[in-house]
Amino acid sequence: MEEQIQQLIEQLFQVLRTILNSTAPPLDQADEALNWFVLFVQWSAIILSALAGLYAARRRGMDFFGSMVIAFVVSLGGGTLRDVLLGRDPVFWLAEPVYAVTVLVIALLSILAGRQAQRSQTMARVAQPIEWIADEHSRLFVFVDALALGLWAYLGTIYALQMSISPVVAPIMGVITAAFGGILRDLFFAKVPQSFMPSQLYAAAAAAGAIVYVLLWELGADSTISFLACFVSTFTIRITSVKFNIQSR
C-alpha cells in the first residue's frame, strides 16, 4: 500500500518534471536553482494573470466562454502576438499544450468555485482569498507580476535574437510579450488600453529591461548575467514606480 503511494508520488513528480523541462525558459543550464526560480515565476504569473483576467471578465458580466477567452488572452496573448509576428509556427501554446490546459483548467475551476461560493459558506471562504490574490491591485499580484514582467521581456527578446532578428528591434518583441496580454484584453473590453494612458510604469519597465539585455548581450556578457540584469532592472523600475507612484506621461 505504502509502496504504491510512493510509486504514485514518484510518477506525479515525473510528469511534473517533464512539464517543467518542456516549458523551461531558454537559460544556460549553469545554475539549476535559477532555473527553478524562473519556472516558479513563470507559472505563478501565468496562473495569477489568468485569474485576474477571469475576475475582470466576470465583473463585466461576461459568461463562461467570454471569461475563459479573457483569461487566456491576458496570460497568453502577449506571447501569441510575439510568435505570430516572429513567424514561430504554430504559436507556443499549440506547440506546448500545457500552457493552454493550465489556463483553461484554472479558469474552469475558478468559475465553478465562484458559483459554489454563492451558495455555500465554506466554499466562499476558499474563493475569497483567491479573489484577493488575483486582484490586480493586491500586493502579491503586483509583486509576482513585476517579477514576471522581466521574464516576459527577456523571453520575447531572446526568442527574437535566436531567430536572427536584429538586436536593434529584438526588445520590441520583449515589450510585446510583456504588455500585449493586457492590451488585447482591453480591445475585447472595447476600451482604450489602460497601459496606453498615463499610469505607473509597466511597458516602459519591460522595455528598459529588454534593452539592458540586448546591450549586455552585444557586449558579450555571460547569458545568465544578462538575464539577471534584465530581470532585476525591469523589476526594480516597476516596483519603484508603484511604490512612489511615478507615472508615465
Place this chain on the structure above:
Amino acid sequence: MEEQIQQLIEQLFQVLRTILNSTAPPLDQADEALNWFVLFVQWSAIILSALAGLYAARRRGMDFFGSMVIAFVVSLGGGTLRDVLLGRDPVFWLAEPVYAVTVLVIALLSILAGRQAQRSQTMARVAQPIEWIADEHSRLFVFVDALALGLWAYLGTIYALQMSISPVVAPIMGVITAAFGGILRDLFFAKVPQSFMPSQLYAAAAAAGAIVYVLLWELGADSTISFLACFVSTFTIRITSVKFNIQSR
C-alpha cells in the same frame, strides 16, 4: 444551337466541380452524398454569414468598403485567425481564391441591389426576402448557422490534428474557427463581443462538438463517424439551446 447550350452547361458544371473539389472539407471519400451535403452546408453558411455581416454593417451606417470588410470578417475571419495561429501560410482564402471572391461578389451584388431597392419596387421585392434570410434571428439563418457551426468546429480541429497539434488543444482551433468571425466583427463595431455575454449556447456547442471529435479520434473511431458525431452534437446543443432558450452564464 441546343448542342452549344449543352456544352456550355457542361463546362459550367466542370468549373463548379473544380471549385467544389478544391474546397471540399477533408473527409474520407467513402460517402459521396455526405461530401456534397457538407459542401452545401459550407457554402450556404459562408454566403449567409456574409449577408448577415453586410446587413449589420449597413444598419450601423457603414459605407461600401466597411460593409465589405465586415462581410468578409464575419464569414472568413474565424478561419483566418485559425490559419494565422497554426501557421498555415498563406491563409486559406489567399491559397484558394474562391472563398474571398464569393464573399466579395455576394457583398457587392447585395449592396447594389439594396440601392436599387430604394428606388424600384420590383427590386425591393427581390431584396426583401434576402434580407429576411440574412437576419441573424430568422429561423433559416439559425438553422444553417447551427449546421455550419459543427462543420467549422470539425474543420478547425482536423486542420490542427493534421499539423500534429496535440489533441488536447486541437479543439481550441475548432472553437476559434466557429466563433471568432462574430467576435472580430464586434471588435470592428467597437463593442464587447456578443458571444462573451450570457446568451444561447454558441461557442460552447462548437467546443462540445470539437471535444467529441477528438475523443472519438483518440479511440480510433472511423473518421466519417467521428465527423458526424461532432456535427450532430454541435447542431443538437445549439438548436436545443435556441429552442428552449438555454442561456450560458
Place this chain on the structure above:
Amino acid sequence: MEEQIQQLIEQLFQVLRTILNSTAPPLDQADEALNWFVLFVQWSAIILSALAGLYAARRRGMDFFGSMVIAFVVSLGGGTLRDVLLGRDPVFWLAEPVYAVTVLVIALLSILAGRQAQRSQTMARVAQPIEWIADEHSRLFVFVDALALGLWAYLGTIYALQMSISPVVAPIMGVITAAFGGILRDLFFAKVPQSFMPSQLYAAAAAAGAIVYVLLWELGADSTISFLACFVSTFTIRITSVKFNIQSR
C-alpha cells in the same frame, strides 16, 4: 580637418545608400530616378503617418508608450497585417529594422520636442509647423498620403503576386497594406474605424489602383508602366475625391 568631415559625410551617405537599397520597393532597375522618387514617397509617408498617429494619440491623452504604439501601428500596421496573412515571416520591420527604428526615433524626438515646446518659445516655433504638417487634414499631408496610398497598394499586390497568390485576390493585400494602419489605430482608440464610414474615397482608391496593376500585369504590360498606372490612378481618385468632396456610401 576638412578631409575628416568629407570622410564623415561620405560614410553617412554610404549608410544612407545601404538603408535605401535594403528598403527599395521591388521595381525594375530600369529607371533610377523613379526608384529615388518612390523611396522618397515611401519614407515621407512613413514619417508623416507616424507623426499623425502620434499627435492623434497625444490628443486623446495617451502617454509615451501608447503614443509610440499608435505611431507604429498607423505607419507600419497595414504592412504588418499583410505579412502575417501572407506568411512572410518574420514581418518586414523585424526583417529590416530601419522601419521600426525610424518610427520610434521620430516618435521619441517628437514627444520630447512637444514637452520642450510647452516650456520654451523657441522650441514651440519649431514644433508648431511639424504639427501642422502632421495634421491629417493639412494639404501637404493629404498630398503625400495620396502618393503613398498608391505605393502601398502596389507593394501589397506585388508581394502577394511574388508569393504566387492568385491575381484575383492579390489586390486585397494591396488594400490591407494601404488602409489597415488607420483601421488598427481606430481599434486601439476603441471606436468604429473611420474608413468604414461614409467619407472621401480612401480604401476604394487603393483598391482601384491595385486592380489596375493586376489587370496590366495579366495583360503582360511592362512592370514599370503597370506600377505607374496603379500609382497614378490611386493618386488621381484619392485627390479628386478630396478636391470635390466625393463621398463613399
